[in-house]
Amino acid sequence: MKPAVLTGEHFITGDVACAEGALAAGCRFFAGYPITPATEIAEHMASRLPHVCGTFIQMEDEIAAMAAVLGASNAGVKSMTATSGPGFSLIMENLGLGICTETPCVVVNVQRAGPSTGLPTLGAQGDMMQARWGSHGHYEIITLAPSSPQELFYQTITAFNMSETYRLPVLIMTDEVTGHLSERVVIPEPGAIQLQTRPVPKGRKDRFKPFQPGPNGVAPMGIAGGGYGLHVTGLTHDERGYPCMNPETQAEMLDRLTGKIRRNLKDILLTESYRLDDADIALVSYGVSSRSSLAAVDEARQAGIKAGLLRLITVWPFPEERIRELSRKVKCLVTVEINLGQIHLEVQRCSEGRIPVCLVGHAGGTVISPDTIVDRLKGLLQSLHA
Amino acid sequence: MKYWRVPLDMEEIEVSRGIVHIVEERCKGCGYCIEYCPRDVLEFSPKYNARGYHPPRVKRPEACVNCHYCETICPDFAIYSVEAPPDADPAA
Amino acid sequence: MEKTRTRSEHPLNDLLRTDRIPHIWCPGCGIGTAFSSCLVAVKAAGLDLRKTVMVSGIGCSGRGAGYTKLDSYHTTHGRAIPFATGMKLANPELNVVVFSGDGDLFAIGGNHFIHAARRNVDLTVVCVNNLNYGMTGGQAAATTPSMAKTTTTPLGNPEPPFNLPLLAFAAGATYVARWTILHTRDLTKSIEEALTRRGFSFVEVLAPCPTGYGRRNREKPLDSLKIYQERTITRNGANPAEVTLDFHRGITLGKFVDLERPTFLDAYEKVCSLTQ
Numbered sequence: 001m002k003p004a005v006l007t008g009e010h011f012i013t014g015d016v017a018c019a020e021g022a023l024a025a026g027c028r029f030f031a032g033y034p035i036t037p038a039t040e041i042a043e044h045m046a047s048r049l050p051h052v053c054g055t056f057i058q059m060e061d062e063i064a065a066m067a068a069v070l071g072a073s074n075a076g077v078k079s080m081t082a083t084s085g086p087g088f089s090l091i092m093e094n095l096g097l098g099i100c101t102e103t104p105c106v107v108v109n110v111q112r113a114g115p116s117t118g119l120p121t122l123g124a125q126g127d128m129m130q131a132r133w134g135s136h137g138h139y140e141i142i143t144l145a146p147s148s149p150q151e152l153f154y155q156t157i158t159a160f161n162m163s164e165t166y167r168l169p170v171l172i173m174t175d176e177v178t179g180h181l182s183e184r185v186v187i188p189e190p191g192a193i194q195l196q197t198r199p200v201p202k203g204r205k206d207r208f209k210p211f212q213p214g215p216n217g218v219a220p221m222g223i224a225g226g227g228y229g230l231h232v233t234g235l236t237h238d239e240r241g242y243p244c245m246n247p248e249t250q251a252e253m254l255d256r257l258t259g260k261i262r263r264n265l266k267d268i269l270l271t272e273s274y275r276l277d278d279a280d281i282a283l284v285s286y287g288v289s290s291r292s293s294l295a296a297v298d299e300a301r302q303a304g305i306k307a308g309l310l311r312l313i314t315v316w317p318f319p320e321e322r323i324r325e326l327s328r329k330v331k332c333l334v335t336v337e338i339n340l341g342q343i344h345l346e347v348q349r350c351s352e353g354r355i356p357v358c359l360v361g362h363a364g365g366t367v368i369s370p371d372t373i374v375d376r377l378k379g380l381l382q383s384l385h386a
Numbered sequence: 387m388k389y390w391r392v393p394l395d396m397e398e399i400e401v402s403r404g405i406v407h408i409v410e411e412r413c414k415g416c417g418y419c420i421e422y423c424p425r426d427v428l429e430f431s432p433k434y435n436a437r438g439y440h441p442p443r444v445k446r447p448e449a450c451v452n453c454h455y456c457e458t459i460c461p462d463f464a465i466y467s468v469e470a471p472p473d474a475d476p477a478a
Numbered sequence: 479m480e481k482t483r484t485r486s487e488h489p490l491n492d493l494l495r496t497d498r499i500p501h502i503w504c505p506g507c508g509i510g511t512a513f514s515s516c517l518v519a520v521k522a523a524g525l526d527l528r529k530t531v532m533v534s535g536i537g538c539s540g541r542g543a544g545y546t547k548l549d550s551y552h553t554t555h556g557r558a559i560p561f562a563t564g565m566k567l568a569n570p571e572l573n574v575v576v577f578s579g580d581g582d583l584f585a586i587g588g589n590h591f592i593h594a595a596r597r598n599v600d601l602t603v604v605c606v607n608n609l610n611y612g613m614t615g616g617q618a619a620a621t622t623p624s625m626a627k628t629t630t631t632p633l634g635n636p637e638p639p640f641n642l643p644l645l646a647f648a649a650g651a652t653y654v655a656r657w658t659i660l661h662t663r664d665l666t667k668s669i670e671e672a673l674t675r676r677g678f679s680f681v682e683v684l685a686p687c688p689t690g691y692g693r694r695n696r697e698k699p700l701d702s703l704k705i706y707q708e709r710t711i712t713r714n715g716a717n718p719a720e721v722t723l724d725f726h727r728g729i730t731l732g733k734f735v736d737l738e739r740p741t742f743l744d745a746y747e748k749v750c751s752l753t754q
Contacts, residue, residue, distance in 0.1 A: 001753055029568050050750035055567045060593040064560035071564025097554050224549045225529045225572050231544055233552035414505035416699055458662035461510025463488050
């Protein structure tokens with residue numbers, strides 16, 4: 001029997017690091033379906049969960065996997081699934097159920113190039129808008145974008161913590177390159193890992209209202225078998241959890257679902273700045289592209305271009321204020337991502353036309369090289385001076 | 387009731403008796419309880435409930451043997467029977 | 479009489495969310511009877527009610543979960559079984575009952591049904607089969623008889639229906655029964671048995687849908703019940719391949735399958751013990 005937290009130094013892939021992060025975060029239920037390039041997460045969970053009294057099940061499709069994850073979480077167990085492009089599309093249905101029923105869980109998307117079957121073995125960042133709006137209806141969601149195996153380990157823990165704290169599915173949007181990249185990953189002592197658990201109801205069980213928000217906007221969560229006589233539904237429901245088919249209840253419910261995120265942005269939004277203090281041009285990037293961007297900033301600086309990088313760790317909710325602020329400071333914003341402009345649209349929106357916003361991106365299948373970015377920056381500088 | 391064969395201990399057998407309770411406001415007037423009561427205890431009431439349905443009413447209270455069939459066939463949790471106390475007057 | 483009417487409560491009130499009754503089901507709809515049977519069975523089976531959970535999908539029958547005081551989960555269309563699977567595996571102490579309709583469990587959720595039966599997940603699945611999609615107004619389902627009229631088969635259904643007990647048995651269910659809402663005692667007994675059996679149990683309940691199906695096929699609620707009375711034959715232990723559901727020639731009812739084999743969790747625990 002191996003312990004849940006494999007403290008020490010490892011040389012492992014991002015997929016494996018993600019699985020280890022989940023175990024360290026207390027995940028004890030994984031339901032999944034094989035799909036390149038996320039399969040290794042399922043495989044690793046399948047071999048590791050039996051060691052920690054957890055349960056692994058390979059379901060008949062990703063729809064079922066997501067449903068099982070929600071069922072397990074409602075039974076009180078931290079749960080996760082991992083998938084890629086086509087599977088992510090199937091997950092969307094029950095992702096909505098997870099949002100509506102405020103069920104904590106983590107969904108990993110190891111992105112590959114699409115649309116459709118696309119390039120199963122090659123990376124992209126083309127599902128970023130699907131992560132934001134892929135399930136129907138209006139909602140808020142938390143999405144993290146790790147850029148290395150080490151980060152996949154830590155951000156998976158963060159994702160579980162946020163999902164438990166705010167009671168919703170949290171997405172980890174990584175990509176084929178990071179998922180398959182082997183790097184040094186340091187796993188700390190269990191005591192050094194901070195874990196959050198969902199808010200627990202207090203007071204009389206018969207008076208408990210399962211969707212009545214607490215002080216931070218999040219309702220304490222009752223679990224199946226806990227003696228609360230819960231009713232949980234994907235229909236529009238009131239604080240008792242009862243279906244109520246009217247615009248007022250719909251407005252109240254959406255206010256709860258979005259409010260618990262919008263009111264806690266300070267704790268949810270994670271970004272990292274690199275050499276932005278005196279920058280003329282700010283790169284905005286996330287995931288594997290932020291690694292290229294980081295190298296490009298140094299290269300550009302050597303070439304005399306005052307570049308900096310804002311790395312988004314939390315992509316959704318979008319760090320609007322940070323971009324707005326940046327657009328008042330620098331002369332130009334450059335979004336770097338492996339698609340033809342998704343987060344780019346958000347950067348444009350938040351810069352509010354103050355400065356030019358450019359995209360360095362392509363259709364997917366390979367990473368963006370730092371040289372491509374630097375060349376683009378050089379061209380930009382010329383046009384800015386012209 | 388007509389018997390094809392009369393049991394030898396017919397005199398000693400105590401047939402249980404029941405009292406039917408009707409939760410009129412839940413009734414949707416499907417008539418299943420009336421149609422399938424084995425002792426023909428029920429009939430439609432001429433009055434309407436709040437939702438505009440005719441609930442059943444007890445026509446032959448003395449005939450109820452507390453078999454609970456009305457209770458189990460009712461889709462609306464609107465009827466049930468309880469055992470009558472031994473000395474109760476079913477018609478009361 | 480007035481006095482006694484108000485004297486006590488309906489015996490299922492303790493399991494009902496009485497503040498939500500009357501329910502949404504139409505007059506003459508059989509779902510309420512199937513639901514009532516299910517609740518009586520839950521009580522009779524002697525389960526710890528605090529550890530008993532009802533999971534439903536979408537549709538008229540899917541509304542069942544919302545009317546019981548048990549912990550209840552009203553999930554997405556067709557996904558009650560995988561949701562219930564996750565719940566049962568995460569906490570094996572829970573008794574998990576799936577209460578849903580034929581459209582939900584066998585069309586959109588058909589794949590989940592056969593796989594849960596194959597795995598022998600310890601669930602009790604009660605399927606109210608009303609031969610059509612009632613909630614959306616009476617469209618053809620995977621259970622609609624050939625040539626029956628629905629809003630999407632206005633000239634008659636060109637497709638044959640599933641034989642649900644055969645499907646359940648072939649997929650691996652360890653308890654399979656079919657009853658109608660007229661056979662309340664057998665039905666309740668069957669659900670009670672299903673609840674106490676380990677493994678994937680399946681009970682099909684034939685029920686009229688007067689608004690969706692009955693209206694278009696000239697079948698009033700009492701006509702449906704008459705068919706259940708006159709054209710059914712109970713053959714416990716019948717070969718599931720030979721149980722018929724033909725509203726003209728005959729409907730086979732009964733408990734067809736009752737056997738034992740390791741559940742998913744039994745097998746998984748065995749596999750996990752290999753880690754030592």
